[in-house]
Amino acid sequence: MSFLTVRALSKHYGPVAALDDVSLDVRQGSRTAIVGPSGSGKSTLLRIIAGFEAADAGTVELDNATLVDGANAVPAHLRGIGIVSQDGALFPHLSIADNIAFGLDRRSPDRKKRIADLMALIGLDLAMLERRPHQLSGGQQQRVALARALARQPRLMLLDEPFSALDTGLREQMRQAVTQILGDAGITAVLVTHDQAEALSFADQVALMRGGRLVQRGTPRDVYFHPADRETALFLGDALILPAKLDGGTASTPLGCFPVAKHEPSGMAQILLRPEQIQLVPPDSGQPQLEILHAAFSGANWTLQLRLIDQPNHPPLHLRISGVDIPSTGSHVGLAVKGVAHVLEEAEMSQQQ
Amino acid sequence: MTQAQLSAASLLGDRVGRAPLSLRPQRRGLLSPVVLAAAVVSLISLVPLGFVLWVALDAGWDTVVRLVFRPRVGEFLVNTLLLELLAVPLCIALAVTLAWITERSDLPGIPLWRAVAVAPLAIPAFVHSYGWISAAPSLHGLPGAVLVSVLAYSPFLYLPVAAQLRRLDPGLENAAASLGKTPPAVFALVVLPQLRLAICGGALLVGLHLLAEYGLFAMIRFDTFATAIVDQFQSSYNSPVANLLGGVLVLCCIALLALEALIRGSERYARVGSGAAQIASRHHLGRAMPIALATVILFAALALGVPLITVARWLWSGGWAVWPLEEISAAFGQTLALAFGGGILAALVAAPAAWLSVRAPSRLQRLIEACHFYVGSLPGVVVALALVTITVRIALPLYQTYATLIIAYVLLFLPRAVTALRASLAQAPVELEWAAMALGRPPLQAIWQVTVRLAAPGIAAGIALVALGITNELTATLMLSPNGTRTLATQFWIKTSELDYAAAAPYALMMIVLSLPLSLLLYTRAEKAPTR
Numbered sequence: 001m002s003f004l005t006v007r008a009l010s011k012h013y014g015p016v017a018a019l020d021d022v023s024l025d026v027r028q029g030s031r032t033a034i035v036g037p038s039g040s041g042k043s044t045l046l047r048i049i050a051g052f053e054a055a056d057a058g059t060v061e062l063d064n065a066t067l068v069d070g071a072n073a074v075p076a077h078l079r080g081i082g083i084v085s086q087d088g089a090l091f092p093h094l095s096i097a098d099n100i101a102f103g104l105d106r107r108s109p110d111r112k113k114r115i116a117d118l119m120a121l122i123g124l125d126l127a128m129l130e131r132r133p134h135q136l137s138g139g140q141q142q143r144v145a146l147a148r149a150l151a152r153q154p155r156l157m158l159l160d161e162p163f164s165a166l167d168t169g170l171r172e173q174m175r176q177a178v179t180q181i182l183g184d185a186g187i188t189a190v191l192v193t194h195d196q197a198e199a200l201s202f203a204d205q206v207a208l209m210r211g212g213r214l215v216q217r218g219t220p221r222d223v224y225f226h227p228a229d230r231e232t233a234l235f236l237g238d239a240l241i242l243p244a245k246l247d248g249g250t251a252s253t254p255l256g257c258f259p260v261a262k263h264e265p266s267g268m269a270q271i272l273l274r275p276e277q278i279q280l281v282p283p284d285s286g287q288p289q290l291e292i293l294h295a296a297f298s299g300a301n302w303t304l305q306l307r308l309i310d311q312p313n314h315p316p317l318h319l320r321i322s323g324v325d326i327p328s329t330g331s332h333v334g335l336a337v338k339g340v341a342h343v344l345e346e347a348e349m350s351q352q353q
Numbered sequence: 354m355t356q357a358q359l360s361a362a363s364l365l366g367d368r369v370g371r372a373p374l375s376l377r378p379q380r381r382g383l384l385s386p387v388v389l390a391a392a393v394v395s396l397i398s399l400v401p402l403g404f405v406l407w408v409a410l411d412a413g414w415d416t417v418v419r420l421v422f423r424p425r426v427g428e429f430l431v432n433t434l435l436l437e438l439l440a441v442p443l444c445i446a447l448a449v450t451l452a453w454i455t456e457r458s459d460l461p462g463i464p465l466w467r468a469v470a471v472a473p474l475a476i477p478a479f480v481h482s483y484g485w486i487s488a489a490p491s492l493h494g495l496p497g498a499v500l501v502s503v504l505a506y507s508p509f510l511y512l513p514v515a516a517q518l519r520r521l522d523p524g525l526e527n528a529a530a531s532l533g534k535t536p537p538a539v540f541a542l543v544v545l546p547q548l549r550l551a552i553c554g555g556a557l558l559v560g561l562h563l564l565a566e567y568g569l570f571a572m573i574r575f576d577t578f579a580t581a582i583v584d585q586f587q588s589s590y591n592s593p594v595a596n597l598l599g600g601v602l603v604l605c606c607i608a609l610l611a612l613e614a615l616i617r618g619s620e621r622y623a624r625v626g627s628g629a630a631q632i633a634s635r636h637h638l639g640r641a642m643p644i645a646l647a648t649v650i651l652f653a654a655l656a657l658g659v660p661l662i663t664v665a666r667w668l669w670s671g672g673w674a675v676w677p678l679e680e681i682s683a684a685f686g687q688t689l690a691l692a693f694g695g696g697i698l699a700a701l702v703a704a705p706a707a708w709l710s711v712r713a714p715s716r717l718q719r720l721i722e723a724c725h726f727y728v729g730s731l732p733g734v735v736v737a738l739a740l741v742t743i744t745v746r747i748a749l750p751l752y753q754t755y756a757t758l759i760i761a762y763v764l765l766f767l768p769r770a771v772t773a774l775r776a777s778l779a780q781a782p783v784e785l786e787w788a789a790m791a792l793g794r795p796p797l798q799a800i801w802q803v804t805v806r807l808a809a810p811g812i813a814a815g816i817a818l819v820a821l822g823i824t825n826e827l828t829a830t831l832m833l834s835p836n837g838t839r840t841l842a843t844q845f846w847i848k849t850s851e852l853d854y855a856a857a858a859p860y861a862l863m864m865i866v867l868s869l870p871l872s873l874l875l876y877t878r879a880e881k882a883p884t885r
Contacts, residue, residue: 052787072376076790077799089788093806103792145788152792 051076082154479568484660565732777811
């Protein structure tokens with residue numbers, strides 16, 4: 001049962017298509033992340049859902065009520081959709097208390113109590129109520145923006161890169177806090193971000209956008225391990241992409257033979273391995289061997305440059321793996337793969353997009 | 354944050370009342386009311402140009418030849434050319450020197466000298482003239498015109514040049530020094546080129562003022578197109594000669610605008626790379642200190658001392674007799690009413706174009722904005738001539754009414770209003786408006802409570818800037834005001850025309866007093882605003 005339904009939404013700026021036939025379903029109470037590089041149309045999609053911008057064509061429905069139908073739309077202030085934007089968009093001329101209460105009815109008798117409850121919910125001290133937004137840190141401002149949006153009990157919460165202006169450590173912490181608050185309140189949330197790790201860790205459903213199109217959607221695990229194409233695969237994380245010959249559930253590659261899903265047709269294809277699937281093992285005469293050309297340490301990971309000993313013409317492979325004991329430069333290793341390799345769609349097709 | 358126990362139920366208590374949802378068509382593009390309003394203002398601002406074209410066509414080529422190709426007109430042209438060629442470069446040299454002293458030297462008392470460099474703005478140009486002919490009655494013609502206009506108009510160049518100088522990245526100068534350049538070479542090769550945009554913009558403003566000014570040159574007995582047009586107009590109103598001279602004057606303005614665009618070019622100087630710029634260190638003057646000090650003191654004496662002492666001297670010699678309080682307070686009140694009435698109307702009229710340029714830039718918007726800006730570069734005489742002719746021919750009831758006068762003011766000072774509004778609207782990001790709408794405010798209420806509230810200081814400054822212009826406006830006021838109008842400027846003008854300089858002094862003082870706070874505002878805003 002879809003709560004938010006987007007159908008065939010299109011939006012052009014002059015000759016440029018910001019959104020091209022985008023459709024999306026969001027279940028009630030779920031968390032969806034729309035992820036894509038800048039210019040992919042994800043923010044445009046969010047602004048049309050919020051009602052700040054008009055679509056050229058397509059529909060948006062929320063809870064069975066039509067919000068957008070082509071160029072006709074329900075004005076933003078009647079939609080009951082909350083939004084937290086990248087910099088919080090707190091009103092600089094109002095105190096924190098007035099910011100939070102901005103969407104509340106002035107005559108509401110429990111106004112003070114509501115503000116206090118919301119401050120407790122976002123974990124801010126009541127002493128901050130009289131401050132102005134510029135006297136708060138970035139993280140605190142984002143919490144106030146969340147409280148301000150929650151005060152109206154929105155049916156849908158839109159989060160427009162709300163964590164990207166924060167420091168790395170704070171970002172993680174804020175993400176968990178927001179996830180928890182929204183989850184406890186049972187509010188359906190749509191997050192827009194260009195940070196794949198954020199998208200994967202926040203959402204139940206990840207929707208990937210590129211060039212105004214929605215190229216793939218699914219659970220975080222699904223899109224990470226089974227990306228539709230090469231570009232998506234690389235956008236979502238490090239990947240080892242190898243040419244392979246498929247034959248009945250086995251892919252033969254320069255690095256050896258790996259299992260793939262049985263239903264894959266035979267023939268030439270490209271397969272994807274995530275670094276998490278790969279382990280370095282001592283060299284084994286039956287398997288292709290690799291020489292470590294270079295090993296760069298970067299804290300949690302090592303980035304290795306590897307050469308195939310049997311095939312001097314094959315370009316060197318780059319592999320990021322974690323571990324304490326990394327064999328030294330010049331030594332020979334083999335690779336072991338856990339799980340199933342994923343077969344990517346035809347390269348030609350992904351290049352057309 | 355461990356408030357998870359706060360249950361979802363308490364949060365979702367009573368939903369804020371929601372209206373039933375109904376789809377509404379969204380108006381966009383050409384049909385939006387804002388675009389329509391801005392387009393209407395643009396069309397009205399094109400009226401003076403249309404008038405000039407109409408004059409040329411209506412008179413016919415033979416009349417144009419007979420009235421325009423005359424030795425007398427040639428004389429005006431030569432005068433104008435000489436004035437521009439002498440005054441503008443001198444103004445640039447003076448302004449750059451003052452700006453360098455106040456921004457880059459270690460001369461003691463910098464805040465005072467900065468104020469001195471800007472203060473001539475608070476004195477209307479024709480009061481500068483009044484000061485000089487009282488102090489040196491023999492001063493007249495080209496030398497007098499150049500001297501007084503350089504002193505009166507140098508702040509128009511000083512303001513942008515000093516602001517730009519303050520913003521320059523000293524990293525570039527340090528790099529040039531490390532590459533072996535001497536300080537004068539660094540200034541010529543690195544600093545001066547980066548001041549080009551500020552100098553071009555300021556020089557254009559000075560040049561246009563030289564073309565448009567009437568009072569300053571009339572008093573110092575120097576004939577330009579503007580003085581000739583007003584003389585013609587006063588001897589026989591609605592004469593083809595005045596109208597055609599107006600046409601030639603507009604051609605001069607267009608030539609100046611084109612020249613500036615040509616010189617400015619399309620190059621842009623911007624800091625490459627990010628990070629906060631360093632603050633430039635000040636040069637140690639050492640033995641050059643007395644020269645710098647003498648320069649600023651001499652400027653203060655000529656640009657402020659002469660007019661202020663003249664006013665004080667006439668006030669002293671006139672005594673209480675020159676203070677007919679009823680007359681003066683009436684003129685003061687009328688000036689204030691016109692100034693702020695015109696200021697508020699200009700802000701309202703400029704709002705659609707300013708809004709579009711911040712929120713919906715497009716090709717059409719740039720065209721609309723260009724119309725708003727061009728009309729401000731037209732001389733007051735031309736706008737006044739156009740409005741006189743149009744009211745006489747088409748809308749006689751409007752002839753010599755306050756309505757027409759206010760329209761002229763709004764057209765003349767439209768660019769000031771657009772610039773101020775544009776900058777202040779840019780202070781209120783659209784995201785805040787969106788946030789207000791997402792929190793349930795209807796669009797107009799969201800704009801009023803958030804955008805207008807945040808832009809209020811800038812809007813007020815825009816109104817004040819227009820009011821400053823109107824307070825010191827003489828030409829269009831003389832030509833358009835209804836009988837019985839007594840503003841400070843016109844009263845001052847009447848008294849000086851009667852050679853009653855003592856009686857004119859109180860009005861000069863009132864104009865300076867009224868202009869001071871407004872000039873201060875202009876100064877503090879120029880400190881903050883980006884160039885162009």
